[in-house]
Amino acid sequence: MREVVIAGVGIHKFGRYQDKTFEQLGQEAVRMALRDANNMSFKDVQIAFCGHMHGGTGAGHRVLSGIGLTGIPIVNVETACASGATALQQAANGIAAGLYDVALALGVEKMPRGFMRMTSFPEWQMLSGLGVNPVGFALRATRHMALYGTTEQQLARISEKNHRNAVHNPYAMYQKAISAEEILNSPIVCYPLRLLMFCAPNEGAAAAILCSRDVASKYTGKPVTVAAVHTGVARYGTSQSASGIGDIGLSTRIQNTEITVALSQQAYETAGLGPEDLSLVELQDTDSASEIIFYEELGLCPPGEGGRLIDEGRTERDGDIPVSVSGGLLSKGEPTGASALGQIFEVTLQLRGDAGPRQVPGARVGLCHVTGAGGNAAVTILKR
């Protein structure tokens, strides 16, 4: 298996863009990635994978037809909130196997109106009020509070940290610091989670150009190695076959989401690295409680000690294991198909030392984690 590196990354700022098409969002990210890869010609790209959730038929084809008509295979891939990571994985696998030297992984999303309904929660969940994401997140949060004594103050501190980090990220939707007090005074959506403890579904795009180490010097002076990328579906994530995928979210959220534990262990093993080697982590902080729970599931601390991690400031940008230095989903928002590659964008800049005022000094290894609807999840480890 050949070593795979990231030659270039690009992004379209996450936000809401009524005046822009799906294609325009994606094209901006791809053009930026090509420029970033030493002005690579699109002719050098041998295959493209486009992750999206709501882009419709031919999503990647429509985006890339505005970049170049080169006749390469364009494969649209969908694994819900992990779609961008699946695009990255398929691109990396093809290069590792020697099938291609250069591959593009792209993620794009424009959220349709009423998309919460589109996730097809079963009728009983809708009627019971369980059929929307915040309810599942809140159940998971209260369970963590009951088991481990996690506090509302800790939840507020997570959101405070991530919003403070985002002030320095020009690609985040919200670039405004918010105090823990403001967060604790914001309206309750579903106890214990308040409005300012949630990420916003939004729009955007991100792209990464991958190549084999052998040809990397042509495109970049600062190659970042894809040390591991593992994807999977929560075992009990798809427990009601004919009812759509919404029920998954719920069932996996109430339980321990074993899939994150399993995939991170696989990724550490593949990379030959452990949690102690990580310089930074970007994870699926769709809400404050999720960040605390994923600290534990990713092995950053033992089970039940996630709250202490934020209390002790260890996941701050200047802590020993910075988490969500980009501002996380809480500040960037979550354009589902693009989200995972947005994390790859951030960690690539960090490992190159190019993250400006939000740089984690001396970053050498970064982990990206996504999970969501359909029980889909992915863990990627990058290193310089």
Added chain:
Amino acid sequence: MREVVIAGVGIHKFGRYQDKTFEQLGQEAVRMALRDANNMSFKDVQIAFCGHMHGGTGAGHRVLSGIGLTGIPIVNVETACASGATALQQAANGIAAGLYDVALALGVEKMPRGFMRMTSFPEWQMLSGLGVNPVGFALRATRHMALYGTTEQQLARISEKNHRNAVHNPYAMYQKAISAEEILNSPIVCYPLRLLMFCAPNEGAAAAILCSRDVASKYTGKPVTVAAVHTGVARYGTSQSASGIGDIGLSTRIQNTEITVALSQQAYETAGLGPEDLSLVELQDTDSASEIIFYEELGLCPPGEGGRLIDEGRTERDGDIPVSVSGGLLSKGEPTGASALGQIFEVTLQLRGDAGPRQVPGARVGLCHVTGAGGNAAVTILKR
């Protein structure tokens, strides 16, 4: 790169099934493929790729949650009419590269109402009447008639042959012989193409379980080797970026569809085989003229001689290069995401010698070809 073989195949008869869900169609094909692979346990499958065009978010997850909850990565892939071939390709690549030993490729489709409109033809094409498939097919047919003297009789003979073949295929939607005279007396849809010269968009599913040659003996006594699978997008297939994908079909249909020529040449080279080695071919006979044109583009005869091939009976089941012995799309119909794997199902049975009354005696090598919306295309070569 490791040798990849087909361990099992399954299908849900193509047709129209108002009383069955998308999930049920897919599950029937997967269960049949598992049974066919020596009653393989679904636990042995390490990754699944689900090709579909209109299945919505989590399509493969919804299907496979009814088969088993094993936590494997499930990747939904979409390349329009080539989606099933892309699923096959990604599964084969992963095995060839040593990432997996056993992978599932699945294709499923339920056609939505009004799907022709969903392909997003640009407004000018709709207004001009060019915005529906039969018009593009007819333009391509008349061009072939003008250039090479192809006749209406030859077009009728293609459809007559394929419907005659389908009488012996229990998985075809239409299993009824139709005479050339009936076909020539059927209503003109768009000159020169008549109602009985078109395939029907419909529903169905097909699946193939792939494994490395090393483990094949556990699952099958008649392994069929995936000798080559190449996919791509027509260079001028996506010429109007923001307008959707429909325009592609039109532009590629009026021109020579270079993509079929390119991919078949690549596939012959990869397989170390040529057109003269083929025992049978399944191709994209969405209409009678397409079959004649693809004879030429796949190298079965020189340009312009496709009409002669049918006149001389060479593509009949007892000819020297049988084409569409399954009945082709003209008799089976085209459930877009499933169509390519339906061809793989047929050719696998043929190469095993298990095709019953439609068996091509002594079949050793088969080629499958799909192309369509988005300029997507694929050529696969299987051998025993």
